[in-house]
Amino acid sequence: MIDDEEFAEELARDQRVEVTMFWKGLAALAIVITVMVLRQLYFV
Amino acid sequence: MGALAEWARLAGRAGVWTLVLVVLLGAVPLVAASYQFVLIALHRFRSHYDRCAPNYPRTAILIPAWNEEAVIGTSIDRLVALDYPPDRLRVYVVDDASTDGTPDVIGAKGVQYPGQVVHLRREQGGQGKAHTLNHGIEILLEDDWMEAMLIMDADVIYEPDSLRKMTRHLADPDVGAVTAYIKEGSRPGNYMTRFIGYEYITAQAAARRAQNVLGALACLAGGAQLHSRANLEAVGGRIDTSSLAEDTFTTFKTQLAGNRVVFDGNATVWAEEPGDILGLWKQRLRWARGNVQVSLRFKHLWFRPHDEHRLGSVSFGIFWFCLFLLPVFMIAASSGLVALFFINFPLSWATFRLLWIVNAISFAFITSYSFMIDPTTAKVAWKEGLLFPGLVSVTIILYTVFPRLFHELFRVGSGLTGIPLDGLVVRSVILFAYAWLGLCMVVAWLGKVVEHRAGGRWLSPLCVYVAGYGPLLCAVTFTSYIKEARGAEMKWDKTIKTGKVAA
Numbered sequence: 001m002i003d004d005e006e007f008a009e010e011l012a013r014d015q016r017v018e019v020t021m022f023w024k025g026l027a028a029l030a031i032v033i034t035v036m037v038l039r040q041l042y043f044v
Numbered sequence: 045m046g047a048l049a050e051w052a053r054l055a056g057r058a059g060v061w062t063l064v065l066v067v068l069l070g071a072v073p074l075v076a077a078s079y080q081f082v083l084i085a086l087h088r089f090r091s092h093y094d095r096c097a098p099n100y101p102r103t104a105i106l107i108p109a110w111n112e113e114a115v116i117g118t119s120i121d122r123l124v125a126l127d128y129p130p131d132r133l134r135v136y137v138v139d140d141a142s143t144d145g146t147p148d149v150i151g152a153k154g155v156q157y158p159g160q161v162v163h164l165r166r167e168q169g170g171q172g173k174a175h176t177l178n179h180g181i182e183i184l185l186e187d188d189w190m191e192a193m194l195i196m197d198a199d200v201i202y203e204p205d206s207l208r209k210m211t212r213h214l215a216d217p218d219v220g221a222v223t224a225y226i227k228e229g230s231r232p233g234n235y236m237t238r239f240i241g242y243e244y245i246t247a248q249a250a251a252r253r254a255q256n257v258l259g260a261l262a263c264l265a266g267g268a269q270l271h272s273r274a275n276l277e278a279v280g281g282r283i284d285t286s287s288l289a290e291d292t293f294t295t296f297k298t299q300l301a302g303n304r305v306v307f308d309g310n311a312t313v314w315a316e317e318p319g320d321i322l323g324l325w326k327q328r329l330r331w332a333r334g335n336v337q338v339s340l341r342f343k344h345l346w347f348r349p350h351d352e353h354r355l356g357s358v359s360f361g362i363f364w365f366c367l368f369l370l371p372v373f374m375i376a377a378s379s380g381l382v383a384l385f386f387i388n389f390p391l392s393w394a395t396f397r398l399l400w401i402v403n404a405i406s407f408a409f410i411t412s413y414s415f416m417i418d419p420t421t422a423k424v425a426w427k428e429g430l431l432f433p434g435l436v437s438v439t440i441i442l443y444t445v446f447p448r449l450f451h452e453l454f455r456v457g458s459g460l461t462g463i464p465l466d467g468l469v470v471r472s473v474i475l476f477a478y479a480w481l482g483l484c485m486v487v488a489w490l491g492k493v494v495e496h497r498a499g500g501r502w503l504s505p506l507c508v509y510v511a512g513y514g515p516l517l518c519a520v521t522f523t524s525y526i527k528e529a530r531g532a533e534m535k536w537d538k539t540i541k542t543g544k545v546a547a
Contacts, residue, residue, distance in 0.1 A: 001129060002208075007098045010205070011212070014310040018088040021253065021417065025085030028413035032405055035445065043446040 060388055063380045067395045070377025070481065073366040074406035077246075080363055081413050083254035090257040092306045097215035100208065101191035101272070102132045104184050108176035110140040110169060112198035113149055115316070115545075119198055120153045124160055127204040128211075134189075136162045137198075138180040141169025173266070174283040174290040185273075185281050193271050200267040201229060201314040201545050209311035210270045220275030220303025221295070222311075223261070224268040225249050227421065229314030229545035235505045236324060238425040239513040240317045242432060245418045246410065251363075252307035260354035261305040262364065264298075266291040268313045275303050287341070288534055289334020296342055299353045316545045321492040321504055325520060332524035333534070335368055371485060371522040374515075378482035385478055396478060400444040407433065407441055434484055434512025440477055485519040487511035492519075 002010065105123055109116055116137065123135050135157075137150045150163040166179055177195060184190045192214060194207065210222040225248055228241035248265070255261045269291060278301040284293035298305050318324040339346075346364070348356040366373070377399065384392035411429055415422035422429060431438060443450045458465045476483075491507030494500045508516055 001127060004098055007212075010209075011093060011096055014209070014308075015088070015091070015093045017310055018091050018093070018253075021087050022085045024416035025082065025413060027416060028081075028409050031412045032408045035408055036405065039445050043448050 060384070060391065063384050063387070064391065064395050066380040067377045067384070067399055070373050070380075071399050071402040071406075073370050073373050074403050074410075076362050076366040078406045078409050079359075080251060080254040081410055083257045084250055084413070084417070086257050087253045090259075091253075092213055092216070092219070092256065092304075092308075095216040095218075096212040099211050099215035100129050100132050101211055101214060102189055103128070103134075103192045103194055103207065103211065103270075104190040105133070105135045105194045105196060106177060106180045106184070107135065107137045107196055107198050108140060108173050108180070109137050109142060109146055109150070109198045110176070111142045111144045111146055113142075113145040115199040116146055117149045117153060119201065120150070120157070120161055122201050124157050125204065126202060126207050128207050130160065133207075134160055134162060136164055136180050136184065138164045138166065138176050140166050140171075140176040172285070174285040177290070178282045178285065181276065181282060185276065191273050193273070193276060195266070195269045195271070196313075197267040197315065199316045199545060200226070202268075203312045203314075206268075206311040206313055207270075209308055210268075213306045213308060214270070214272050216304075217274075218304045219306055220272055220278065220298045220301065221264055221305045222270045223252070223264040223305070223307050224311035224313050225252075225307075225309045226265045226267050226313055226315050227418075228317045230316050230319060231545070233424070234319050235428065235508070236319050236321065237317055238428040239432070239508070240324070241421045242414070242425040242429040243513065243517075245414045245421055245429075248307075249309050249417050250414060253309055254363075255360070256307050258354055258357060258360055259304075260299065260357060260360045261295055261307060262360075263289075263292045264295045264305060267315050268311075269294070271298075272303075275301070278303060287334050287337040288330045289338050292334060292338050293341075296338065296345075296355060299355055302352050314545050321495050321508065321516070324516075325492050328517060328520040329524055329527070332521045333528055335521075336524055336528040339364070339368055368521070371518040371525075374481045374485065374518060378479055381478035381481075382475065385475055392478070393474070396474075397444060400440055403437075404441040404444050407438075428513065431509050432512060433514050434488075434508075435510045436480055437484065437512055437515075440480065484511045484515040485522060488513075488516035489519040491516065 107116070107119065120135055120137070124130075124133075126133065135153075139147055139150060147163065147165065150161070153161045154163055164180055164183060166176065169176070181193070184193065192211060194210070196202075206224055210224055213219050213222045226244060228237050228244055230237040233241070252261065275298055279294060279297040283290045284297070287293055295305055318327055342355070345355050347358055347361040349358070350356045354360060381392055381396055381399075384395060411432070415426065415429060433441070454465060457463075463469065487507055488511035491504045491511065494507070495504040
């Protein structure tokens with residue numbers, strides 16, 4: 001079993017995963033914008 | 045006469061623009077799905093982690109089991125070995141009159157883990173999962189040892205830390221129930237389990253995080269639902285037996301009782317899912333019919349915001365009905381395009397392009413985000429993720445985004461094959477593309493029809509890859525409307541488990 005300190009570390013780790021969700025969302029948005037810009041520039 | 049002609053002209057124009065609107069409504073489900081994914085990015089601000097604390101309630105794990113000889117032993121071994129205080133954990137297996145070696149396996153595990161594994165036998169079984177669960181819940185509520193109950197399926201394998209990651213949320217008395225991220229765990233997998241693996245990123249890891257943000261959860265996964273004792277008592281101490289979606293009913297009742305439901309995406313469990321279309325069809329038809337029943341039973345909730353719960357929020361209603369009515373949106377959009385093709389071709393083409401450009405943007409956003417949410421699953425199922433809407437739809441998406449590239453390809457193809465790119469060929473292809481949103485469900489359904497016939501082993505997966513796994517689920521949903529409208533018998537088709545999960 002984990003002690004209270006390890007519990008806090010695990011919780012902090014899981015919270016960091018949720019923080020990355022924000023950046024992953026931004027990255028996905030950046031991918032879409034890049035594709036659409038390339039489309040407008042070269043493929044229409 | 046002139047006035048009549050003017051009225052007819054106006055009515056015609058109104059009809060045409062109504063068709064355009066119907067077609068564009070076809071983009072609403074994907075736009076709603078994109079909105080759902082945007083909410084995930086906000087999960088860091090609205091997750092429940094701030095209110096977690098070390099918490100190890102005396103937990104009874106309740107497993108309904110009917111002929112689970114192949115999986116139940118391993119499941120019990122893994123549960124007893126969970127990283128959780130052993131004196132605060134008991135496993136209760138409700139054996140629903142199994143006719144295989146299930147009772148013997150449970151009995152042996154009872155001897156191996158004295159006081160930790162309990163065999164509850166029902167001599168009259170076959171009434172379905174909810175009845176089986178109620179048998180166990182009734183017994184467990186009779187004494188006061190149990191402080192929390194984990195309801196799961198016999199084949200589900202829990203990661204060692206998953207239970208304690210769930211119980212930490214129950215430290216907050218406002219929380220009534222917690223669910224975990226169920227991942228597809230069949231090894232070796234096949235094309236179907238990879239599609240399901242990818243689907244679970246979108247439907248669980250993503251959608252349930254978004255629902256956490258909204259404060260309303262659609263469903264506690266049947267294989268991983270942890271309830272506080274207070275919550276079980278608040279929902280009446282029993283599971284609804286009148287529907288095929290007993291877990292969704294419990295989820296709604298929990299929230300209607302004023303208790304919060306939380307999804308923890310970092311608590312992972314593994315389940316064996318169907319490996320063929322027929323197995324998937326039976327499982328999902330049960331779920332889809334259950335969703336029809338939930339939609340009707342809770343009709344007083346939809347789009348009616350309430351102080352006590354968030355089930356009536358507009359966003360939650362949009363998410364629910366976009367999924368529930370997806371086949372209707374698709375058929376309507378497709379029919380509208382075909383009608384416009386004959387009435388006003390240039391307008392139909394412009395509408396088609398607009399519909400698919402919105403679909404393309406949504407698809408790119410959702411797919412790339414999903415891959416990043418669970419890269420481990422994406423590594424295995426990236427092809428199925430990219431082909432989730434089907435090869436034909438992905439081709440239409442690519443054409444919409446890169447039309448000039450395709451025109452060049454068509455020109456080269458025409459030169460090589462000698463097929464002229466004249467009006468008839470082009471218009472036939474366009475008409476096919478217009479009809480595809482409706483047709484894809486039929487082709488996906490054909491995959492089920494041919495699965496156990498000659499050539500089905502390769503033809504069936506081909507149908508799913510070409511028509512799409514998403515359209516296959518839509519075909520199931522459409523069938524559920526018909527079954528419910530006809531009042532078809534509510535049959536509990538158990539998903540066959542073979543013990544292939546390797547977590």
